Amino acid sequence: MATEQGQPGQRRTDIEAPPAFPGLSAVTRLETGGMGTVFRAWQDDLERLVAVKTLRADLPESAALREQFKREAHVLAQFDHPGIVPVYYASETERGPYYVMRLIEGMSVERHLAGAPASEVATVFRSIAEALDAAHRGGILHRDVKPANILVEPGGRPVLVDFGLFARTLPGDGQSADAGIVGTLDYLAPELLESERHSPASDVYALGATLYVTLTGCVPFPADGFVQKLRAIRDDDPACLRELRPDVPRPLQAICLKAMERSPADRYESADELRRDLDRFINGDLVLAMPERSRSLLRHKFARHLSDHSEWERQGLLNEQQCASLRHAYEHLDEQQRGFLRGVFTSVPNLLLLAGVMVIVFGPVLLQAMAWEELGSAGRIVLPALPLLLLTAIGAQRWRVLERRRGAACLTGAVLLTPVVAFALADLLPGLSTLVDAAGVSHPVLPGELWLPTDEAPAWAHVGARLLATKLLLTAAATFLAAVLAYRHTRSAVFAWIFCLAACGGVLQVGQLVGWRELSLPWRWLGAVLGSAALIAAGLPFDRDWRRDRARPFYALGLLGLVGTTIAYASEGFPLTLLRADVGLVEKAWAHLLHGLGFVTAGVLAHHRGTALLRETAGATLFFGFSFSVGSLSALAAEQAGLYDPLLVASCVAFLLLGLALHTNWLVLPSAVILPLAVGGVSQRHLESLWAWSGAVVIGGATLVLLSFRVGARRTQPEASSQLKAQGERRTGQPSPPERRAHDGTAGTAP
Structure with missing residues (x-):
């Protein structure tokens, strides 16, 4: 070595x-x-x-x-x-x-830039990164980038010298043709200690370590001995630059740490990418570097703080609403670290880009929908394929130069055009373009009359529906693969939405092909519920790993699947159809009520036992449960007022109290609005007077106003008591009993 x-x-x-x-x-x-x-x-x-x-x-x-x-x-x-x-x-x-x-009449870069402002440091290293990239494009690895091998001339121009340890790169993977570890220990990338070959990524690491030394005056791993230094390089993270020099700008620290990522895949892909981020810093633009270490450190601290918050909530130092607000803030901050497409909405150029992508996408879609026959086979394929290839090329190029928000927007357009091209290609397969009915008339296999034909439809329509399901299944599979590839390359959450939608569409077409409608009603209901539950379960690993923007599409589509299942099967009277064959309006209303109570139960369980994101989703679940329950009771009360009117009012009151107990506006607001209207409707039906309806509504509204004051006063009591406690501590200089236990080390740390 x-x-x-x-x-x-x-x-x-x-x-x-x-x-x-x-x-x-x-x-x-x-x-x-x-x-x-x-x-x-x-x-x-x-x-x-x-x-x-x-x-x-x-x-x-x-x-x-x-x-x-x-x-x-x-x-x-x-x-x-x-x-x-x-x-x-x-x-x-x-x-x-x-x-x-x-002859280079100059001094080493760390001596030249000692005490220099950050902008000058970035300018010098921008030129060094450009020179290093030129060497890499020439097939040469320096393998000994360090401050002593970068000389700065009196005019301020840096020069990369001493290629004595250079190596040529292999044409395939860009790694060095020579095996073995060479270089200066303080600037060796961690993977080199694991017997990997030198690569452009190891030169980028060495340049990042040189920037680290220049900014802080310290080597990244100042261990005492040789073995200790090897262990530190392999296992430890360097101290943050701002810990050693607080005046180092945060974006420049992010650039340096990004170049020194432990995994080569997490570093800049090339010295040119490093140069581009330095250009952004010099020009005052947004630096795109977000070191993986920052994300993992944030998630670790978030998890620790949330654990502390749970303990403080148990001790009564924080109430449940405050803990939920803190969780939401942490999740939003973590998603900002990862979301790329959100940045599209932050400026006029990005909005113009998004508008252009949408026009490119919807233009071929509308033209195919309106002029399918006129376009012909070639036109149906070429028309969407050309913008697809264009958006893919632009998106990949923007991603490579680290303009990831714009790259994600272009790649999203390309993925959205994939089903259009796939459907046109599927139309070329034998037997999937047209079918002939009993009269010898040819019909195109397109959505329309072939979409979910009724039992009374002719036999050729059912055959066409199966052909259409086959085409749509192939289209969904192609879209799913394209979205998965884009997600693996970008890790952008928008592609998680797309492949979830494609997967759901594919499952529906599989059900159409296997004769889903021929199954009995209970089996269809069970399959729909299990499929929706599987979607929610698939989102749990993302949720627990703090990738909640990836978990949202699974939760949202799973919840929508359950809502759609309720609307479809409760309208047929299930599960009361298990008890009697003929169901009327009352039985269907009770079926909706049972499904609504199921939603309420699931929402309460998710609120108490689920993750923070599931607790948010629980609000929507409770809202749907409220809607189904109150709607069904309203229908029952209209049929049999004397029996169901008290039950309708009592359910509104129960939902209002439940919403107040769970601190969720998804229940409080609709219950507060519906309760006076329900009381007014009951009064009008029994007193047969419009004045009775108006008076009941006014009285119900006034009761809600007084209740809001009462609840608000109860919620401010803990805050007022904590303020009085703090004032007493300032006067006496002694902590209160809970804090004394915390200071004694028996009750954790105080906030």
Whole structure:
């Protein structure tokens, strides 16, 4: 393992006599590194100062070293970049090979930028990243990027020097062709210690470590010994830059930590991406770097704080509503770290981009819907395929340059065009484009009359419905695959919505093909409920891993599936159809009531036992339960007023009290609105007077106003008592009994 230890910028000072070189005079030694010595000389014929690099004289004679040195000269000579030192010519003397290059009159980058403002640091490192990217595009890895190998000229231009440990990259994966670990220990990427080859990502890490040293004056892992340093590089995270230097701007810290991510996949994909983010910082734009360490650290702290909040709630230091507000704030902050498409709505250019993408998507869709026959097979495919390819290319390119919000918007448009292209391609399959009825008339297999034909429809319509279901299943499968690929590449939540919708559509078409409608009513109801529950269960892993924007589509579609199941099967009287074959209006109303009570039960359980996001979803569940229950009781009261009127009013009161107990506006607001109207309707039916209805509504509204004052006073009592407690502590200087236990270490930490 060829590594160097020591502080950045440290150079060897071995005394070595200046050799003689043809055509050069006034040769003086400048510095000696690990493999070579650099001399300052005067070129007689062109009358200019140059630098001459040779192998160190004290190194043992080695043909491999001489060949490596010659390759270094050859590599440097092929570059024409202001950030890479140019080589004028190479030759050989009795002493060994040497090459002549431009003399860099400057100092190492960390010395030049010591105490410099952040904007100047970013400008210098932007040029270094550009030079490093030029080397990578030329198929060369530096493998020893560090402050001592970046010299800054008096005019402020940085130059990348000392390619003595370079390696060529393999054409396939971009990794070095040479195995083994070389470089300086403080700037080695963690994966190199796991026997992985050098790659552009390891050079990016070394450049990030150099930026770290320049900004803080400390190496990322200042361990005492060699073994301890190896362990720290492999297992630990470097201290945040602002812990060492609070004046380091947060965006510049994010750029540095992003370049030094432990996993190469989490770093910048290239030095050019690093340069682009530095450009954004210099221009005052939004820096896109969000280190994975920041996300994991935030989630860890969120989980710890939420655990503390639960303990404080148990002790009575926080009420349930305050804990729910804190959870919501944490979830919103965590989603802001991950959401890309949300940023589309933050500026006029992004809004224009979104509008353009939507026009590109809906144009082919509407044209196909209105002129399917006129377009022909080729037109149906080419018309949406061209914008699909265009949006894919633009989205991928924007994503590569880290404009991820715009990239996500373009890729979303491409995925939305996928079902249009897939449906047109499915129409080319034999037997799926048209069918012939008994009279010999040809019908296209398109949504319309073939969509869910009734039992009285002719036989050809049922055959066409199965063909249409096959086409739609292929379309859903293609859309699902496209959304999954886009999600795996971007991790953007919008694609989770799309592949969830595609999966649901595919399941419905499978049900159509297997004869879902031929099953008995209980089996159909059970399958729909289990399918919706499976969607909710699929979202739980995302929810528990703090990826709630990914969990939302599963929860939302699962809840909508349950609502649709209730509307469809309660309208047929299920489950009362199990007791009697003929069901009327009363039985259907009771079926809706039973389903509504099921929603209420599920909502209460989710509110008390579920995650924070499930608690939010529980509000919508309770609202649907309220709607089904109160709606069914209203229908029953209209049929049999004397029996169901008291039950309707009592249910409104019960839902209002339940909403107040759970602190959910999903129940409080609709119950508060419906209760006076229900009381007024009951009064009008029994007293047969419009005045009775109006008076009951006014009295009910006044009662709700007084109740709101009462509830508000009860909720402010804990806050007032806590304020009085705090005032008493300030006067006496002694903590209250709960805090005394906390200070004694027996009751946790106080907030």
